[in-house]
Amino acid sequence: MEKLINNNAMKIEGLKKTVDFVCSEVQELKKNMSDAEKCIDEEKRCRSMLENRIWELEGYHRHWNLKLHGISEKDGQDVRTAVIAAEEKIKLPDVIDTVHRLGSKVNTDKPRPVILQFTNRVHRDAIWKAVRNNSYLRENKLRFTEDFCEEDRERRKKLWPAVKSARDAGKKAYFVRARAFVESKEIVLPP
Structure with a gap:
């Protein structure tokens, strides 16, 4: 009987050591998981900050641009020459740096914006x-629009109902880039 008790005591001691080892491993895993969660949170914060910075830089870069809609599209056309010809008609100084069409050519009568x-x-x-009330542009069905990144377009789309209702109520409402x-x-848009 004493041998059986000693044998059971040794087994219990072995189980205790195993449980203690497993408990210490669980504690270490919890600590590692907590550290990993902190790292993930920090990476999310950094990613969000970088996405905001990219959005700001893209918006800043696009603020140098305007889109011109309505310039006819022909095969082999030098779009810069066509734009400069229109620019001379509306009496603008030579201030354009680069010119190109947007998107891929599709079989449609509507020309791609420039x-x-x-x-x-x-x-x-x-x-x-200057181009807002230009008669040449109106007569030739040409119009300028601002160049916005996708995030700015989405933000303006969400803000538009508030701007429209304010205008309908006779209030002064306007956009400045992606802000209303x-x-x-x-x-302020709700989060």
Whole structure:
């Protein structure tokens, strides 16, 4: 009987050591998991910060551009020459740096928009203001629009109902890039 008790005591001692080892391993795994969660949270924060920075840089870069809609499209056409010809008709100084069509050519009667990158933002902003009521553009069915990244377009789309309802109510409502204002107060989107 004493031998059986000793044998059981040894087995119990072995089980205790095994349980202690497993408990210490579980504690170490919990610590490792906690450390990994902290790293993941930090990486998420960094990723979010980098995405915001990319969004800001893309928006800044695009702020040098305007889109011109309505320039007819022909095979082998030098789009820069066509844009400069239109530019001369609306009496704008030679301030365009690069010109190219957007997207792939598709079989449609509607010409693809042309992106214009200006030599500096002062010229771009002056042209943006000057072309608003230009008779040549209207008569030739040409129009300029601002160049926005996808995030800015989505944000403006979400803000548009608030801007429209404010305008319908007779309030001064407007956009500045991807931000909307009513009576000079910024509209904040819910998270």
